[in-house]
Amino acid sequence: MIRLRGVWHRYTSRGRWVLRGADFTVSPGEAVLVVGPNGSGKTTLLKIAGLLLEPSRGLVEAWGEPFWSLPRSGRLRLRRRVVYVHEKPILVRGTVLENIALGLLLRGAPRGEALEAAREAAEALGIPGSLLGERARRLSRGLQQLVAVARALAVKPRVLILDEPFAHLDYRRRRLLAEKLEELRDHGTGVAVASHDTGLAARLADRVVAVEDGGVRPLETPAGG
Amino acid sequence: MGELLEVTLRSLYISLSATLLAASWSLPLAYLAARRPGFSLVARAAEALVGVPTVLVGLLLYMLLSRRGPLGFLELLYTPAAIALGEAVLVTPLLVAVGYRVLSTAVAEYGELALSLGASEGQALRLALREALPGLVAAMVMAFSRAVGELGVALMVGGNIRGYTRTLTTAIALEVSKGEFEAAVSLGAVLVGLMLASAAAVYAARRLWEP
Numbered sequence: 001m002i003r004l005r006g007v008w009h010r011y012t013s014r015g016r017w018v019l020r021g022a023d024f025t026v027s028p029g030e031a032v033l034v035v036g037p038n039g040s041g042k043t044t045l046l047k048i049a050g051l052l053l054e055p056s057r058g059l060v061e062a063w064g065e066p067f068w069s070l071p072r073s074g075r076l077r078l079r080r081r082v083v084y085v086h087e088k089p090i091l092v093r094g095t096v097l098e099n100i101a102l103g104l105l106l107r108g109a110p111r112g113e114a115l116e117a118a119r120e121a122a123e124a125l126g127i128p129g130s131l132l133g134e135r136a137r138r139l140s141r142g143l144q145q146l147v148a149v150a151r152a153l154a155v156k157p158r159v160l161i162l163d164e165p166f167a168h169l170d171y172r173r174r175r176l177l178a179e180k181l182e183e184l185r186d187h188g189t190g191v192a193v194a195s196h197d198t199g200l201a202a203r204l205a206d207r208v209v210a211v212e213d214g215g216v217r218p219l220e221t222p223a224g225g
Numbered sequence: 226m227g228e229l230l231e232v233t234l235r236s237l238y239i240s241l242s243a244t245l246l247a248a249s250w251s252l253p254l255a256y257l258a259a260r261r262p263g264f265s266l267v268a269r270a271a272e273a274l275v276g277v278p279t280v281l282v283g284l285l286l287y288m289l290l291s292r293r294g295p296l297g298f299l300e301l302l303y304t305p306a307a308i309a310l311g312e313a314v315l316v317t318p319l320l321v322a323v324g325y326r327v328l329s330t331a332v333a334e335y336g337e338l339a340l341s342l343g344a345s346e347g348q349a350l351r352l353a354l355r356e357a358l359p360g361l362v363a364a365m366v367m368a369f370s371r372a373v374g375e376l377g378v379a380l381m382v383g384g385n386i387r388g389y390t391r392t393l394t395t396a397i398a399l400e401v402s403k404g405e406f407e408a409a410v411s412l413g414a415v416l417v418g419l420m421l422a423s424a425a426a427v428y429a430a431r432r433l434w435e436p
Contacts, residue, residue, distance in 0.1 A: 052341055072346065080343035090338045092356055103342035106352070155343060 001190060002026045002049050002082065002159055007058030008214075009044055018044045019055070020214030026159050031181065031191040033205035035198060035219070040211045042194040043087065043163055049192060050084030050161045051075070080107065083155060087163040087194075089141070089148040096122070096139065097132040099147050103155040114154075121154040122147075126176050142168040149177065159190040166197040178204050233415055236392040239305050240373040243312035244365055251317050252361065255324030259332050271321035279315055279377030286311045287381045303384035308392065311378035316368035323367065327360030328353075363427045370423040374416060393419075 004024040010017045018041040026032055026049060036042050047053040048060060051067055060067045062078040070078070083103070091099050100118035105111065122132060125146050131139065136147055145168055152160055160181075166174045178200040185191050185204065195201040202208060208219040258268040288294050290302040301307040331353040339349035376394040383390035385399060393416045400409035 050341060052337055076343070076345055079340065082341075083343075084341040086338070086341075090334050092335065092338075092352065106339060106342050106344040106348055151342070 003061040005059040007055045009055045022216045024216050026190040026192045028190050029188045031185045031205045033201045033208045034194040036211035042211050046161050051079050081158040083152040083157040084161045085152045089144040091136040096136045099136040100150045117154050121150040125150045161192045163194050239309045242309040243372045244369040247313040247316045251320035255321050258325045259329035268325035271318040274318035279375040282315045283377040283381030307382040308379050311382050312372040320368050323364035327357050331357035362430045366423050366427045
């Protein structure tokens with residue numbers, strides 16, 4: 001599980017504080033929807049929760065360990081439990097299948113196994129088999145986004161953090177993705193989603209939080225509790 | 226025709242050497258600037274110097290390499306090596322500035338992507354460099370194009386010696402001074418051909434590596 005406590009962050013030493021004492025938690029088997037206007041700090045919050053960005057101040061705990069105080073080997077061990085999916089899909093040169101397998105290959109999985117797992121992840125998200133051999137960067141923006149999510153699913157993270165995953169997807173694929181995220185959550189994965197599409201995302205969310213004025217404020221849950 | 230080929234080959238050889246020499250120090254500098262905030266000033270300075278006049282670089286190098294200059298003992302003045310060195314200095318700002326842009330984007334995007342997928346920091350860096358490669362090759366081709374088309378350095382530290390340091394640009398200058406415009410235009414056509422070939426090489430490199 002990931003816990004942020006009293007996190008402050010700014011990108012330059014004299015820049016404005018994007019986060020000011022934010023608290024945030026993603027627990028196993030829980031889906032959290034993060035909302036907030038553009039520029040409110042959602043991406044910063046999620047990157048810090050994704051163990052990619054060291055906050056200027058405050059504590060980041062991953063499975064009870066102070067992440068940024070750990071040696072490199074400890075950070076690598078914990079980082080392998082979390083995957084952050086960027087809002088703008090970042091794809092490497094190569095085919096769709098190679099892109100989906102990238103995480104597994106970087107973790108040292110044999111190529112055959114990695115490609116097989118990538119095929120399964122693609123299928124789970126409804127990426128047609130005929131596209132797997134295509135150059136990933138030539139796909140439409142929506143499909144690129146799906147490839148980035150499939151790549152995250154392929155490594156089977158314990159915590160999955162997605163920044164605007166529904167943007168650019170058609171309704172059918174948005175629903176499919178929401179169902180997949182729900183399924184992951186039901187199987188114990190912690191899921192955090194930043195989304196403006198509050199319809200689908202709110203349905204899968206156990207909690208909704210708003211990023212406002214540099215802090216994180218809980219909103220009423222979709223169930224009203 | 227024989228002399229035209231000889232001058233063309235010499236221009237190619239000198240400018241290629243200059244590009245590789247400049248890359249050997251410019252790309253590590255660009256990498257440092259992209260990775261360490263303290264070095265980003267180097268990239269800013271390089272951006273400001275991209276358009277430095279070739280004749281100024283030639284003059285400075287002439288003063289350094291002349292017999293009474295601090296590097297006079299190397300006896301490089303009026304040699305092809307002096308031209309290559311001068312052109313390398315000339316294209317350094319371009320290579321640092323473009324290399325910095327390419328590498329900082331690659332490290333930020335692909336480095337972060339790799340880390341988010343569970344890569345070690347070393348693997349993240351390797352992925353970023355792999356993805357930056359087409360951009361770096363394009364930067365080197367641009368540098369070559371600038372080097373092969375410059376006149377000031379080649380004239381001042383090369384001396385335009387027939388059969389030794391004459392390049393396409395100095396040959397053009399000579400032909401114009403003699404009033405031989407037809408010969409100058411022929412040489413110019415070869416020069417433009419080389420530049421177009423460089424642009425085609427960039428395009429081919431991009432087609433090969435991207436997406």
